[in-house]
Amino acid sequence: MVTYSEGHMMTAAEGVIGGTSLKLTFVLFVSVVVVSMFSALITAPQGDEISDFYLGNRTMSPLRNGLAMCGDYLSAVTLLGSTGLVALTGFDGLLYLLGTVVAWMMVLLLIAEPLRNSGKFTLGDTLALRLPRSQRSVRIALAACTLAICVLYIVAQLVGSIALLTQFIGEPSAATRTMCVVLIGTLLVLYVALGGMPGATFLQIVKAVMLVVGVAVTAIIVLHRYSWNLNGLLGAAAEGSGMGQRFLEPGLRYGGSTTSKLDFFSLQIAIALGLAALPHMTMRLLAPRATRVLRRSVLWATGLVAFVCFAAGVLGLGATAIVGRDSIAEVDAKGDAAVLLLANSIGGAVLTALISCLAFITLMAVAAGLMLAAASSLAHDLYGEVIRKGKASQTEELTAARLSAVVIGVLGMLLALLAYGTNTANLGFLAFAIAASAILPTMIYSLFWRRFNARGALLSLYGGLGTSVLLMVCSPVVSSAPASFYPDMDFAFFPLQNPGIVSVPAGFLLGWLGTVMGGNEESPDVYEKFEVRSMLGTEPQEEEQQEPVGARQ
Amino acid sequence: MPRHSSSPFSPQPGQMPPAPAAENRVASHPDFRSIRGAHRSFGIVAILISVGGFLLLVLMSNFAPGVLNQELFGHMTVGLVGSVGMFGLMALTAWRYTVHMERRIDPAVDRLRAEIARDEAEQARVQQPSAPQQRRFGSW
Numbered sequence: 241m242v243t244y245s246e247g248h249m250m251t252a253a254e255g256v257i258g259g260t261s262l263k264l265t266f267v268l269f270v271s272v273v274v275v276s277m278f279s280a281l282i283t284a285p286q287g288d289e290i291s292d293f294y295l296g297n298r299t300m301s302p303l304r305n306g307l308a309m310c311g312d313y314l315s316a317v318t319l320l321g322s323t324g325l326v327a328l329t330g331f332d333g334l335l336y337l338l339g340t341v342v343a344w345m346m347v348l349l350l351i352a353e354p355l356r357n358s359g360k361f362t363l364g365d366t367l368a369l370r371l372p373r374s375q376r377s378v379r380i381a382l383a384a385c386t387l388a389i390c391v392l393y394i395v396a397q398l399v400g401s402i403a404l405l406t407q408f409i410g411e412p413s414a415a416t417r418t419m420c421v422v423l424i425g426t427l428l429v430l431y432v433a434l435g436g437m438p439g440a441t442f443l444q445i446v447k448a449v450m451l452v453v454g455v456a457v458t459a460i461i462v463l464h465r466y467s468w469n470l471n472g473l474l475g476a477a478a479e480g481s482g483m484g485q486r487f488l489e490p491g492l493r494y495g496g497s498t499t500s501k502l503d504f505f506s507l508q509i510a511i512a513l514g515l516a517a518l519p520h521m522t523m524r525l526l527a528p529r530a531t532r533v534l535r536r537s538v539l540w541a542t543g544l545v546a547f548v549c550f551a552a553g554v555l556g557l558g559a560t561a562i563v564g565r566d567s568i569a570e571v572d573a574k575g576d577a578a579v580l581l582l583a584n585s586i587g588g589a590v591l592t593a594l595i596s597c598l599a600f601i602t603l604m605a606v607a608a609g610l611m612l613a614a615a616s617s618l619a620h621d622l623y624g625e626v627i628r629k630g631k632a633s634q635t636e637e638l639t640a641a642r643l644s645a646v647v648i649g650v651l652g653m654l655l656a657l658l659a660y661g662t663n664t665a666n667l668g669f670l671a672f673a674i675a676a677s678a679i680l681p682t683m684i685y686s687l688f689w690r691r692f693n694a695r696g697a698l699l700s701l702y703g704g705l706g707t708s709v710l711l712m713v714c715s716p717v718v719s720s721a722p723a724s725f726y727p728d729m730d731f732a733f734f735p736l737q738n739p740g741i742v743s744v745p746a747g748f749l750l751g752w753l754g755t756v757m758g759g760n761e762e763s764p765d766v767y768e769k770f771e772v773r774s775m776l777g778t779e780p781q782e783e784e785q786q787e788p789v790g791a792r793q
Numbered sequence: 794m795p796r797h798s799s800s801p802f803s804p805q806p807g808q809m810p811p812a813p814a815a816e817n818r819v820a821s822h823p824d825f826r827s828i829r830g831a832h833r834s835f836g837i838v839a840i841l842i843s844v845g846g847f848l849l850l851v852l853m854s855n856f857a858p859g860v861l862n863q864e865l866f867g868h869m870t871v872g873l874v875g876s877v878g879m880f881g882l883m884a885l886t887a888w889r890y891t892v893h894m895e896r897r898i899d900p901a902v903d904r905l906r907a908e909i910a911r912d913e914a915e916q917a918r919v920q921q922p923s924a925p926q927q928r929r930f931g932s933w
Contacts, residue, residue, distance in 0.1 A: 490854030
């Protein structure tokens with residue numbers, strides 16, 4: 241999800257950020273990449289143990305797990321996109337940030353522990369345990385959804401990296417764009433194919449620490465400037481926006497029409513429900529060995545996510561107050577330059593370099609998590625369980641996973657280069673809509689509904705995927721509007737840009753419908769066993785937990 | 794304690810290997826039913842409060858902005874206070890969740906788990922030959 245993908249619309253010819261911070265950023269970025277690449281190689285799975293590749297070190301402390309979850313969860317959009325949204329639209333932007341935190345609460349309260357108790361490597365394993373008779377078709381459907389989500393999201397991140405580069409050097413030439421995408425994409429493939437989950441985890445932790453420190457330092461400087469008076473900051477922001485108290489009232493983002501209000505509501509639904517069901521998040525939840533470690537990890541992550549989102553709100557208001565809304569909108573119509581401009585004006589070159597390096601690392605870390613999830617889904621669900629019917633050796637599956645990472649990386653890079661210049665923000669939103677309307681219903685139903693069966697799962701997976709994609713194709717994003725892919729054609733019968741408001745209920749409805757239509761019932765034992773497992777977990781894992789910490793490191 | 798009636802010594806042809814009977818018996822155990830109920834009802838209420846509160850805020854900002862725009866003090870409006878309040882509400886929910894899990898769920902889970910382990914050990918003693926097949930999830 242990259243709302244700053246339209247950075248190329250920027251007017252400045254030579255970029256916003258000057259020479260010194262460009263050099264500093266480069267040095268910082270290269271050192272972080274070198275350090276994390278080395279540790280990815282060192283911590284990489286040594287043997288052919290497939291579980292090391294999928295889950296990494298399972299005895300990490302709750303704090304480190306929580307940091308990794310927070311790193312997986314918060315993408316560059318929170319850092320740049322949402323803060324820009326706050327800077328430009330005030331209250332509406334704050335609501336958007338709040339949605340990010342609320343979505344995490346869903347993970348904590350509903351999904352984390354049952355999923356961890358009943359899972360193995362991927363979400364497909366949980367579904368296979370729940371619907372053993374039709375596990376192959378369900379795994380195929382799930383892998384299709386996972387791939388669609390991950391590729392869309394990776395493309396959005398890669399295009400975002402070009403947009404970020406634009407902030408430094410101005411409108412990049414075609415060669416620079418290609419180089420940027422190929423460089424970032426190759427790094428991603430190396431992290432994932434060589435490092436597997438341990439490599440991705442290290443990158444996530446580095447990124448999360450940088451993110452927390454970066455936003456905390458900037459927010460402290462902003463608050464200090466207004467002598468820690470929130471009301472003073474709000475007043476200054478209202479003044480800097482040039483529209484007074486109106487800035488702190490809802491309605492700036494989407495104007496007044498009912499269509500645009502529904503569009504905003506639709507996006508909020510997709511975010512609040514979809515973030516919780518993104519494949520790399522569900523995979524991350526499976527890593528801790530014991531349920532109680534997972535609970536403490538998720539609590540840490542809750543605190544960190546809430547803190548970063550709160551600080552991001554302060555940054556957005558601070559940007560409006562200090563830089564001014566007009567200057568932000570002038571540089572980038574979507575406001576994505578807000579944090580960089582703010583850092584430049586209050587912290588000079590050093591803070592700017594820290595924040596921009598952070599933005600690049602954030603892009604890479606999230607994309608690496610997604611790529612790992614997609615590769616695992618391909619290698620474990622499709623290759624291991626469907627094609628080889630569970631008979632593949634661990635070495636074969638590991639090779640398949642590494643190859644899948646390369647394939648997905650190349651696919652993502654090609655699509656990102658093709659998609660450049662179009663309205664890619666919506667690619668990210670589409671990924672959320674698919675997660676919320678295909679994966680979430682299946683996940684919720686299989687965890688909590690006794691009668692749920694394979695037909696329901698297939699209908700809600702394919703139905704949710706199909707509805708979201710179809711509605712997006714038939715929306716103003718693709719045709720009829722000046723900013724769409726095909727501005728000259730008009731087949732946009734769906735008026736909203738975000739399909740969530742229709743596709744999420746459709747996904748749940750289809751899952752229900754498929755189930756009540758019957759057929760392909762599982763024996764009642766299966767659900768009972770699954771239920772016990774999802775409440776109690778498996779006892780062998782608790783035994784293993786007794787072994788001395790560090791035995792597996 | 795009810796004895797499980799069907800514990801075949803070997804899986805019948807054409808069927809999945811038999812489930813550990815202990816797990817299916819636990820499913821109807823009163824303790825299990827009560828913690829499952831407690832877990833679900835807490836989860837539903839907590840989700841309704843946090844997600845519902847947020848969606849209410851979004852809906853009101855779209856369709857009843859007048860309510861949110863009332864100024865309380867300085868530049869703080871009802872909407873802004875509500876947004877900051879949501880953070881507090883979520884912190885409260887997360888705290889109540891931990892307390893609930895630790896006091897209400899965890900002890901019962903430990904007890905039931907110990908029961909399953911005891912049953913499985915007993916079963917393994919009774920039927921030595923098929924014992925390894927009973928551990929379906931052993932490798933997980």
